[in-house]
Amino acid sequence: MTIAVLGTGLLGYAIAERLQSVGHQVTVYNRTAAKALPLQACGITVVTRPEQAMAQADCVVLMLADAAAIHAVLLTPASLAVLRDKTVIQMGTIAQKESLALQAEIEKAGGSYCEAPVLGSIAEANAGTLLVMVGGTEEQFTQWAPLFRSLSREPRLIGPVGKAASLKLALNQLIAAEISAFALSLGLVQRAGVPVDTFMAILRESALFAPSFDKKLPRLLTRNYLHPNFSTNHLLKDVALFLNEASGYELTTSSLEGIKPVLERTIAQGLGEADYASLYETINPKV
Numbered sequence: 001m002t003i004a005v006l007g008t009g010l011l012g013y014a015i016a017e018r019l020q021s022v023g024h025q026v027t028v029y030n031r032t033a034a035k036a037l038p039l040q041a042c043g044i045t046v047v048t049r050p051e052q053a054m055a056q057a058d059c060v061v062l063m064l065a066d067a068a069a070i071h072a073v074l075l076t077p078a079s080l081a082v083l084r085d086k087t088v089i090q091m092g093t094i095a096q097k098e099s100l101a102l103q104a105e106i107e108k109a110g111g112s113y114c115e116a117p118v119l120g121s122i123a124e125a126n127a128g129t130l131l132v133m134v135g136g137t138e139e140q141f142t143q144w145a146p147l148f149r150s151l152s153r154e155p156r157l158i159g160p161v162g163k164a165a166s167l168k169l170a171l172n173q174l175i176a177a178e179i180s181a182f183a184l185s186l187g188l189v190q191r192a193g194v195p196v197d198t199f200m201a202i203l204r205e206s207a208l209f210a211p212s213f214d215k216k217l218p219r220l221l222t223r224n225y226l227h228p229n230f231s232t233n234h235l236l237k238d239v240a241l242f243l244n245e246a247s248g249y250e251l252t253t254s255s256l257e258g259i260k261p262v263l264e265r266t267i268a269q270g271l272g273e274a275d276y277a278s279l280y281e282t283i284n285p286k287v
């Protein structure tokens with residue numbers, strides 16, 4: 001399969017590498033071309049315009065930051081002109097409404113569209129174990145199954161476009177909730193002089209434990225947020241998207257609303273591009 005990947009940020013880079021490594025022919029475009037150039041070493045073609053990547057592709061994978069980035073890359077006259085008869089598979093995290101609006105624009109240009117947001121990060125992309133949630137038709141799910149299965153052991157068709165986008169936000173709300181709750185408990189344990197090992201041993205045996213706690217513990221203990229898997233900026237984006245979508249339903253969102261300023265204060269400390277575990281610097285600032 002010939003695949004165009006638009007966006008080689010943290011996750012797009014790993015996805016492009018994975019798709020090429022399992023035998024697809026991948027062409028990538030990234031706004032900052034220099035970030036994509038190392039992909040040439042594994043046989044990936046790097047181009048400097050999105051329409052060049054799309055021209056020869058069977059399908060177009062979007063791994064861009066947000067809806068604004070997608071508009072800047074895909075909804076230009078030059079890109080729209082090559083979209084006819086192409087399928088765009090949107091894999092970043094955007095809102096249901098944004099996904100539906102994008103579908104309408106792409107179909108107007110003669111292309112087809114499905115969404116396939118993912119849970120998991122760089123390690124899972126490298127291993128082909130992302131959790132891929134597809135919003136689209138059964139025909140699209142079947143047609144692009146070889147691509148989805150290159151990235152995931154068990155891709156799932158969630159429903160029509162929009163349903164997978166909502167599900168992805170529901171899951172990412174849990175990332176924000178879990179890390180902020182864990183950081184707060186760890187902060188109390190450390191300040192109260194309780195051994196962290198004891199806290200973790202009891203937590204691991206309990207029903208309260210989440211595997212992400214062990215994944216993030218070393219970062220929190222060392223206050224090292226370099227080489228992120230997922231940035232604070234993007235977690236704030238997803239929290240804002242969730243709150244916006246939830247405002248249309250009768251849900252009480254005050255717990256998540258409380259996390260938003262924590263993320264904003266973390267970003268104000270210059271940690272927007274750092275790993276999202278850096279919210280520890282706001283929850284338990286260094287004394």
Ligand SMILES: NC(=O)c1ccc[n+]([C@@H]2O[C@H](COP(=O)([O-])OP(=O)(O)OC[C@H]3O[C@@H](n4cnc5c(N)ncnc54)[C@H](OP(=O)(O)O)[C@@H]3O)[C@@H](O)[C@H]2O)c1
Pocket residue numbers: 006007008009010011012013030031032033035063064065066068069072073091092093094118119120121122229230231234
């Ligand atoms: N990282 C993860 O673990 C993970 C997991 C699941 C879902 N996601 C989602 O997947 C998407 C990508 O995540 P990521 O972590 O790979 O993000 P990232 O490292 O921040 O990469 C963002 C990508 O978007 C491009 N971009 C941003 N603004 C742009 C604009 N205005 N015009 C053109 N291109 C623009 C960037 O280009 P430049 O390189 O030129 O800045 C880069 O290619 C996000 O929606 C994120 O929430 C990420």
